[in-house]
Amino acid sequence: MRQTDVWFGILGFCGAIIILIVAIPMGIPDRVISGISIRMFPKTIVTLIAILSLMLVVQRLIWPACSENNFTKQELPLDALMLLTLPVSYLIVKFLGIPAFALVATPIAMWVYGDRSWLRIGITAVSFAVLARVVVVHLLQRPPLGIF
Amino acid sequence: MDFVAIFSYFQSPEPFFAILLGVLLGYFVGAMPGLSRPTALAIAIPFTYALSPLAAVALLLGVAKGSAAGGAIAAILLNVPGEPGSAATTFDGYPMAKKGEAGKALEIALYASVAGDLIATIALILVAQPMAKMALQIGPVELCALIVFSLTFVAGLAGDSLIKGVIAALAGMALATVGIDAGSGFSRMTFSNIELADGIPLIPLGVGIMAWSELMIQMRKKIMYRDAPEPKLLKGSYSDSRLSWAEARLLGPTILRSGIIGLIVGIIPGLGALMAAFICYSIERQKSKTPEEFGKGAHAGVAATETADNAATIGAFIPLLALGIPGSVTAAILLGAFTLHGLVPGPLLFQRNPDLVYAMFIALILSSGALLLVGKYGMRLFVLLVRSPMGMIIPAALTTCVIGVYVEGISAFSVTMLMIFAAIGYLMNRAWVPFVPFIIGFILGPMMELYFRQTLILTQYNLINIVNHPIALAFLMASFISIIVFLRGRKPTTSEKLDLPN
Numbered sequence: 149m150r151q152t153d154v155w156f157g158i159l160g161f162c163g164a165i166i167i168l169i170v171a172i173p174m175g176i177p178d179r180v181i182s183g184i185s186i187r188m189f190p191k192t193i194v195t196l197i198a199i200l201s202l203m204l205v206v207q208r209l210i211w212p213a214c215s216e217n218n219f220t221k222q223e224l225p226l227d228a229l230m231l232l233t234l235p236v237s238y239l240i241v242k243f244l245g246i247p248a249f250a251l252v253a254t255p256i257a258m259w260v261y262g263d264r265s266w267l268r269i270g271i272t273a274v275s276f277a278v279l280a281r282v283v284v285v286h287l288l289q290r291p292p293l294g295i296f
Numbered sequence: 297m298d299f300v301a302i303f304s305y306f307q308s309p310e311p312f313f314a315i316l317l318g319v320l321l322g323y324f325v326g327a328m329p330g331l332s333r334p335t336a337l338a339i340a341i342p343f344t345y346a347l348s349p350l351a352a353v354a355l356l357l358g359v360a361k362g363s364a365a366g367g368a369i370a371a372i373l374l375n376v377p378g379e380p381g382s383a384a385t386t387f388d389g390y391p392m393a394k395k396g397e398a399g400k401a402l403e404i405a406l407y408a409s410v411a412g413d414l415i416a417t418i419a420l421i422l423v424a425q426p427m428a429k430m431a432l433q434i435g436p437v438e439l440c441a442l443i444v445f446s447l448t449f450v451a452g453l454a455g456d457s458l459i460k461g462v463i464a465a466l467a468g469m470a471l472a473t474v475g476i477d478a479g480s481g482f483s484r485m486t487f488s489n490i491e492l493a494d495g496i497p498l499i500p501l502g503v504g505i506m507a508w509s510e511l512m513i514q515m516r517k518k519i520m521y522r523d524a525p526e527p528k529l530l531k532g533s534y535s536d537s538r539l540s541w542a543e544a545r546l547l548g549p550t551i552l553r554s555g556i557i558g559l560i561v562g563i564i565p566g567l568g569a570l571m572a573a574f575i576c577y578s579i580e581r582q583k584s585k586t587p588e589e590f591g592k593g594a595h596a597g598v599a600a601t602e603t604a605d606n607a608a609t610i611g612a613f614i615p616l617l618a619l620g621i622p623g624s625v626t627a628a629i630l631l632g633a634f635t636l637h638g639l640v641p642g643p644l645l646f647q648r649n650p651d652l653v654y655a656m657f658i659a660l661i662l663s664s665g666a667l668l669l670v671g672k673y674g675m676r677l678f679v680l681l682v683r684s685p686m687g688m689i690i691p692a693a694l695t696t697c698v699i700g701v702y703v704e705g706i707s708a709f710s711v712t713m714l715m716i717f718a719a720i721g722y723l724m725n726r727a728w729v730p731f732v733p734f735i736i737g738f739i740l741g742p743m744m745e746l747y748f749r750q751t752l753i754l755t756q757y758n759l760i761n762i763v764n765h766p767i768a769l770a771f772l773m774a775s776f777i778s779i780i781v782f783l784r785g786r787k788p789t790t791s792e793k794l795d796l797p798n
Binding site: 152155156167171176177179182183184188189190193194196201203204207223226227231233234238246250254257258259260261262263273288291293 | 346457459460462463466467469470473477479480482483484485486487512515516518519520522685686687688690691692694695698699702703706708711712715718719722723726727728729745748749752753757
């Protein structure tokens with residue numbers, strides 16, 4: 149955890165500083181209501197995040213963590229792949245619709261979990277897609293998102 | 297007390313169906329080792345929109361109660377806890393099943409779960425209102441200090457590092473400041489995005505962090521360890537061995553003791569059902585005349601852990617209902633659900649909606665009954681469901697997540713938020729940053745800001761004046777002490793702490 153925590157601390161510190169210097173002045177008007185600036189609370193919180201992130205870095209550099217599990221280089225491609233599924237899922241849902249997402253996600257998940265019967269996979273995927281369409285459009289009476 | 301108003305809530309069958317559906321769903325989720333209670337609750341929230349506030353809360357309570365009880369099924373039959381709270385049930389539940397006493401173990405778990413649930417429900421009914429009345433006597437300074445105390449405790453216990461837990465809680469609070477500020481009416485950190493004016497929506501955030509990212513982690517684990525053997529379900533009939541009346545009577549003191557201890561542990565923010573189960577298991581082993589039986593199939597071991605698990609789950613709702621402060625992620629999700637239905641848990645709920653509160657109490661007792669019925673007559677079905685292929689459950693759950701989020705916002709923006717928070721949740725999991733303080737921080741953020749501002753005004757912008765508020769000072773001192781304790785170094789795992797089998 150040591151290395152991961154150090155990176156987490158550095159990222160937290162940098163993120164907090166950017167929010168403090170750039171995002172808060174840009175995103176919150178400089179107004180004072182009953183003696184208190186409306187920037188005060190977010191500023192306090194983000195300052196605390198910056199201080200604690202720095203403390204985490206120092207702590208992990210001085211004291212060992214309870215576990216030495218780190219993000220390993222071998223695992224990074226898998227993590228990247230997992231994260232890549234998110235924008236892909238978003239694009240499918242937004243442009244093709246929720247049933248299309250079910251149609252794509254089901255075979256992938258079933259394959260990952262060791263199912264090799266394409267007939268079963270196909271039937272399940274189509275059933276989920278049809279069910280998703282029925283639930284959104286007919287049962288919950290919402291307009292479909294995307295084409296389907 | 298207006299009985300007519302209270303019972304008018306039960307004129308339609310909606311609350312009854314909601315209770316039954318919630319318990320069924322909870323049992324299913326509890327029985328499935330890959331799905332967790334927060335996942336189920338996060339997915340269920342959007343679908344409660346169409347329900348009345350009582351039915352919505354009843355459904356979610358049913359899910360919480362059902363999952364606490366259902367977790368024992370996988371623990372006994374697969375040696376894998378369906379829910380973290382059932383981890384200690386594997387110690388004696390699985391050995392019992394291996395000895396051919398699976399049916400007996402399942403029965404003990406069921407009756408202990410229902411008893412624990414009932415003990416905590418009765419305590420909630422008796423304690424919540426007086427506690428809320430007391431809370432009305434304290435002001436924003438004390439409430440602000442109470443939130444600080446709760447968050448410190450939750451942050452310290454949720455992960456392997458107090459600092460990471462506090463950073464997560466603060467990040468949640470920081471995100472809660474996005475949107476129109478209720479005090480001044482000015483937009484904060486929306487960057488002229490109209491869709492952010494109402495703030496970051498809770499449902500995509502909760503579903504993204506607690507459900508979607510969890511399902512991603514499940515998939516990741518399966519890819520990483522694809523050759524790992526699947527847990528095997530024990531063969532044999534589950535009706536061969538039944539619990540006799542004499543055996544049940546012997547478990548009475550264990551159940552009562554564990555129910556009370558579990559309840560107390562549940563009330564304390566951050567400790568939760570897992571800790572309660574381990575503590576009660578340890579106590580029962582120490583009290584037993586045959587401690588050597590523990591770990592080899594002791595009936596009292598199963599009874600203690602399951603009673604404590606259920607009592608702690610419901611116990612966490614006491615500070616939520618009485619003070620509006622959630623002590624667990626389940627309670628935090630319920631707080632979110634209350635807010636979505638226009639209700640604010642806490643002392644004022646008892647003043648503004650007393651009929652609804654009493655109706656909720658009735659729903660709580662009814663759901664204990666439903667827990668018994670569903671557990672007793674649906675056991676065979678749940679034993680079959682334990683074998684459901686995760687390959688089908690994961691895409692079904694993911695699709696349900698998208699539907700729930702879309703139905704709530706009816707825009708692609710909600711789906712965008714879902715994906716962003718799923719990524720954040722995934723990265724948090726990989727970096728071992730606990731999501732529980734993040735969610736609780738996000739939900740308590742607006743309340744904390746309000747109380748903090750009021751505290752500043754009441755103390756004339758000089759926080760030293762808090763010394764004039766002894767209750768607040770006590771909470772701050774307790775927070776300080778817990779920080780020192782948590783910072784002392786590596787926290788031993790629960791098993792190490794209680795000298796239990798790993």
